[in-house]
Amino acid sequence: MAAIPVTESISIDDSELDESFIRAGGPGGQNVNKVATAVQLRFDVRRSPSLPNDVAIRLIAQAGSRMTQDGVLVITAQSYRTQERNRADALERLLGLIRKAAVPPVKRRATKPSKAAKAERREDKAKRAGVKSLRGKVRDD
Numbered sequence: 001m002a003a004i005p006v007t008e009s010i011s012i013d014d015s016e017l018d019e020s021f022i023r024a025g026g027p028g029g030q031n032v033n034k035v036a037t038a039v040q041l042r043f044d045v046r047r048s049p050s051l052p053n054d055v056a057i058r059l060i061a062q063a064g065s066r067m068t069q070d071g072v073l074v075i076t077a078q079s080y081r082t083q084e085r086n087r088a089d090a091l092e093r094l095l096g097l098i099r100k101a102a103v104p105p106v107k108r109r110a111t112k113p114s115k116a117a118k119a120e121r122r123e124d125k126a127k128r129a130g131v132k133s134l135r136g137k138v139r140d141d
Helices: 053-066 083-102 115-133
Strands: 003-005 011-013 017-022 038-044 072-077
Touching: 017 083, 038 083, 053 072, 053 083, 072 083
Parallel strands: none
Antiparallel strands: 003 011, 017 038, 038 072
């Protein structure tokens, strides 16, 4: 049971990850029909003691369709022809997602337009109104 470091403050225990191997499509010739090289990595986000609550909530939100109803994150890796490379790819993708979720979003600060911006807007509106007023019907006085 080795701990996998994610960030300076977060590390995941190896026992929290569940790997299963499935047959992959794509390149590989006849080998692809015989050997289960694709990896399906499962990580239970809801029940993980390693993740702080706020990180888990952000991870669930950003996982999208990779998250099951039970709160299990499923990552399938089948880009490579070997199990080892697919395992490393799946693990790296999981760690990337967790690292992204570990960064708290920056709160938006409300701002107001400057006086110069307001004045410029009013001038533009006046110009536009002048152009539009010339589009009226022509009178023959």
